[in-house]
């Protein structure tokens with residue numbers, strides 16, 4: 001049982017991990033191309049040992065347009081690469097990136113996206129949540145299904161032409 005005040009969280013308490021190479025930028029040149037990766041996350045504050053590692057699957061996706069609010073990219077400039085955790089914010093299944101939206105319609109309950117969203121989508125096999133990784137206002141916007149919010153974004157930077165994930169947007173599964 002907790003007594004007294006909760007500790008004040010600082011930037012050092014944010015979920016961090018071993019910086020992980022995600023992809024060379026040249027692997028992400030074609031719009032809707034993607035790269036899957038696994039990130040080892042650490043939660044320094046949540047275990048008796050004060051350190052716990054978790055493997056978080058992720059996906060980087062090249063978009064045909066730049067987003068001005070790309071989630072947690074280090075730096076503020078618009079970017080045409082989005083990097084998401086693949087852990088579904090519903091109850092934690094691992095979802096897929098599906099470059100062809102018709103496959104989402106065929107395999108995920110018949111959902112037909114509106115014309116402006118007929119492109120690569122994120123789709124969860126468990127309860128059929130579908131997300132738009134390229135939404136201009138809310139990257140990862142929920143289009144269909146029970147997920148309560150978009151998947152978490154990775155914090156990333158580019159080092160010598162390589163996209164490197166350095167951390168993960170704070171928060172639990174949902």
Ligand code: FES
Pocket residue numbers: 088089090091092093095124125126127128129145146147
């Ligand atoms: S876990 Fe993904 S929709 Fe339920």
